[in-house]
Amino acid sequence: MFDNLKKKISEAVNKIVKREDAKKEEGQEIAGAKETAIINGPERKQEEIDGDIPQSSSKEEPISDSYAPIAKPAAPIKDAYREEKAQEQKKEEKAQPRLSLKTKIKGAILGRSRLDRGEIEDFAESIRSSLLESEVSYDTADEITSDIRKRLAEGDIDTRKVREELNSTVRESLREVLEKGRKGVDLGLFVSDRIASGKTPVKILFLGPNGTGKTTTMAKIAHMLKSKKISCVLSASDTFRAAAIEQTVYHGERVGVPVIKSGYGADPASIAFDAIAYAKSHNIDVVLVDSAGRQETNRNLIGEVQKIARVVKPDLTIFVGESISGNVLPNQIKEFSKFVAIDGIILTKLDCDSKGGNAISITNTTGIPILFFGIGEGYDALAPYSIDFVIGSIAPN
DSSP states (O other): OHHEEEEEEEEHHHHHHHHHHHHHHHHHHHHHHHHHHHHHHHHHHHHHHHSSOOOOOHHHHHHHHHHHEEEHHHHHHHHHHHHHHHHHHHHHHHHHHHHHHHHHHHHHHHHHEOOOHHHHHHHHHHHHHHHHHHHOOOOHHHHHHHHHHHHHHOOOEEEHHHHHEEEEEHHHHHHHHHHSSOOOOOHHHHHHHHHHHTOOSEEEEOOOOOOSSSSHHHHHHHHHHHHTTEEHHHOOOOOOHHHHHHHHHHHHHHHHEEOOOOOTTTTHHHHHHHHHHHHHHHHHHHHEEOOOOOOTTTTHHHHHHHHHHHHOSSEEEEEEEGGTTTTTHHHHHHHHHSSOOOOEEEOOOGGGSOOHHHHHHHHHHHHEEEEEEEEETTTTOOEEEOOOHHHHSSSSS
């Protein structure tokens, strides 16, 4: 999971690391040359200037008295030449990019340096491309890279730890975006609090497109709650497919929880109503209600889930979606939420997704928090959503 994005960000970081290493080596050479010039002082410069003045290789021949005045200006000519050379040297020094020179020497000696504008832009664009290729939404990718640009432009980096500093910048920018989303409920704590206050049974409705692992995810939640000594009953309210009823019964038997069911084509809302009545009469804490998988464009099935929600009045409604569906998923969630209020998202098949980009952008684009990641087929293969887990998987320390 996140392997593709992790690899691409690592490549972008390595590119800047190589550049900074080259700059540091150049800075060390410049610093060494400058130190030598200071030690040798102006005497050496004077000798060099004197050495540049052409000298006659032949012996001076006697000059008649009539030409004697001409030989006297030799010293002033030499002084003028020195002045000319000094002026040329000043012009050359003025023409040099002083800020770049200072930056290189500062990086070499003090271990701190600031990336130039071109490097920052190159790095930010590499990160942006990596995010988009890993199916992060455009708005979220732009938000992350804008924050990276700002952080790098405003501060120096440790030239001895360029890789660590760049990874740290990426982590901070990811966190900035991920923490803007609404925090999701702790499902176990939420249920425990409702039970403690006598508000039972707690009703949880599961919805989402067909084939996302919705029924299996419901069974995973039942397994998790059961491990916390919380009793559950499953409502096989996906009557659109006969196989879905059989699947719910199978999972109920495996997990060890009762299942309330009816026949193919039965009213889903009435089955959910019967499951709630069963829970009340048997002092069961939680009712987990399945629903038929549906696309957001199927208005008939959307109307059916609206009816279930009206009858059940769920305490939590959870959307189950596939991480491998890419940027289609946020649009699906937005469409579903127009008809049914969604409290949280469970993102399945993250272990099969090398990109994982929608795990970064879903909360930011939909405003609905992710509660769990499905990371395998086993009933315990359900990981609570964690910002630290996402960031650590993409840009590790």
